[in-house]
Amino acid sequence: MPVLSIMRTLSLLLLALVLSACERPPAANAASPNSAPDERSPMSTATVHVRVINKDGKLSEPIDVPKLVLSDAEWQKRLTKEQYRIGRAKGTEPAFCGGLLNNHEEGVYACVGCNLPLFSSDSKFNSGTGWPSFFQPISKENVHEEVDRAYGMVRTEIICNRCDMHLGHVFDDGPRPTGLRYCLNSEVMKFIPNAKLATIGEDVTALAAAAKATTRPTTKPASASGNRAEAVFAGGCFWCVEAVFEELDGVYEAVSGYAGGSKETANYEAVCTGATGHAEAVKIIYDPSKISYEKLLEVHFNTHDPTTLNRQGNDTGPQYRSAIFYASDKERELAQAFIDDLNASKHFPRPIVTTLEPLKAFYPAEAYHQNYACQNPRQPYISHIALPKVEKVRAKYKDLVKPQSPIPAQ
Numbered sequence: 001m002p003v004l005s006i007m008r009t010l011s012l013l014l015l016a017l018v019l020s021a022c023e024r025p026p027a028a029n030a031a032s033p034n035s036a037p038d039e040r041s042p043m044s045t046a047t048v049h050v051r052v053i054n055k056d057g058k059l060s061e062p063i064d065v066p067k068l069v070l071s072d073a074e075w076q077k078r079l080t081k082e083q084y085r086i087g088r089a090k091g092t093e094p095a096f097c098g099g100l101l102n103n104h105e106e107g108v109y110a111c112v113g114c115n116l117p118l119f120s121s122d123s124k125f126n127s128g129t130g131w132p133s134f135f136q137p138i139s140k141e142n143v144h145e146e147v148d149r150a151y152g153m154v155r156t157e158i159i160c161n162r163c164d165m166h167l168g169h170v171f172d173d174g175p176r177p178t179g180l181r182y183c184l185n186s187e188v189m190k191f192i193p194n195a196k197l198a199t200i201g202e203d204v205t206a207l208a209a210a211a212k213a214t215t216r217p218t219t220k221p222a223s224a225s226g227n228r229a230e231a232v233f234a235g236g237c238f239w240c241v242e243a244v245f246e247e248l249d250g251v252y253e254a255v256s257g258y259a260g261g262s263k264e265t266a267n268y269e270a271v272c273t274g275a276t277g278h279a280e281a282v283k284i285i286y287d288p289s290k291i292s293y294e295k296l297l298e299v300h301f302n303t304h305d306p307t308t309l310n311r312q313g314n315d316t317g318p319q320y321r322s323a324i325f326y327a328s329d330k331e332r333e334l335a336q337a338f339i340d341d342l343n344a345s346k347h348f349p350r351p352i353v354t355t356l357e358p359l360k361a362f363y364p365a366e367a368y369h370q371n372y373a374c375q376n377p378r379q380p381y382i383s384h385i386a387l388p389k390v391e392k393v394r395a396k397y398k399d400l401v402k403p404q405s406p407i408p409a410q
């Protein structure tokens with residue numbers, strides 16, 4: 001009996017030690033001022049090399065995607081209080097309390113901030129510590145480690161590679177084959193069963209294009225060269241404009257972004273203030289042998305209201321203005337002629353207020369704005385505002401649209 005009780009005491013002690021290694025005093029959870037996400041560069045021009053879940057619900061090959069950088073305020077808006085406390089302010093949830101601790105379903109644990117797949121149920125094990133534990137990440141590309149010297153301990157922190165979410169810590173007392181124990185907070189992960197992985201599937205081609213555009217902001221957009229040309233239009237919320245142009249055959253890619261302001265303010269939060277000069281804009285990368293710039297103009301003017309100044313529907317402010325950002329004299333002339341015709345024909349009951357502005361640069365928006373309608377067809381804004389526009393295009397321009405809409409059927 002004494003031996004048993006000593007062993008029990010020892011194992012309890014061990015458990016307490018392990019617990020303290022994973023847990024932090026709640027009072028000290030606030031981020032130190034110099035690590036506040038606010039103070040980072042507002043517009044990420046960085047890309048990261050990660051594996052995402054593709055449209056088929058499979059883990060992709062490693063690809064470059066834009067890094068997700070949001071301000072502190074934006075994170076607070078997007079996350080629950082507890083997710084924010086843990087994921088952004090490096091907190092820890094109480095042991096044995098996390099919702100995913102006793103989950104034994106087969107599937108993937110993804111980042112709550114950016115949907116990046118982080119861990120697979122294949123490597124989950126019961127560590128007895130009170131936190132979901134894994135012996136390896138789903139791929140070495142998707143998490144990175146940093147030395148954490150807080151609270152008089154030296155630990156290794158694990159961080160989401162795409163959005164820098166604090167996930168937990170890794171210790172070297174795990175089981176085979178790695179001998180590692182990734183100690184996670186349930187709160188910063190979402191579990192997706194294998195059968196439903198396609199629901200967080202991302203368009204790998206679009207991500208790669210956004211990453212390319214991110215690393216090389218377009219300062220001198222190509223006019224038509226070969227079978228590739230670009231046009232930049234604004235007409236209210238870029239989710240809608242992007243969705244419309246993605247429908248057109250001959251459009252390789254429509255990228256949501258910002259035009260009209262400076263690089264420093266080319267981020268969603270700043271643009272939302274209406275004070276940056278930026279408009280929410282879409283860069284349309286197209287094949288001019290299949291669809292002309294004039295046709296793009298026609299579709300644009302038929303899918304937004306070019307007669308309401310600094311406003312589309314309920315979205316008001318100069319960031320929602322109707323604008324054509326021209327990259328050449330030819331584009332400017334074509335757009336001006338198009339507007340003159342519309343005014344002359346009284347196609348609209350009021351005069352056109354669309355501005356013609358020289359395109360100085362186009363800055364792609366944050367990754368979560370890309371392909372938004374496609375990824376979130378049931379989101380009320382999309383289903384009420386974007387999808388009717390898409391339907392209008394499909395009805396009115398039957399000979400111009402892709403055989404199948406990129407937006408999944410409802």
Ligand SMILES: [Zn+2]
Binds near residue numbers: 161163165
């Ligand atoms: Zn993330």
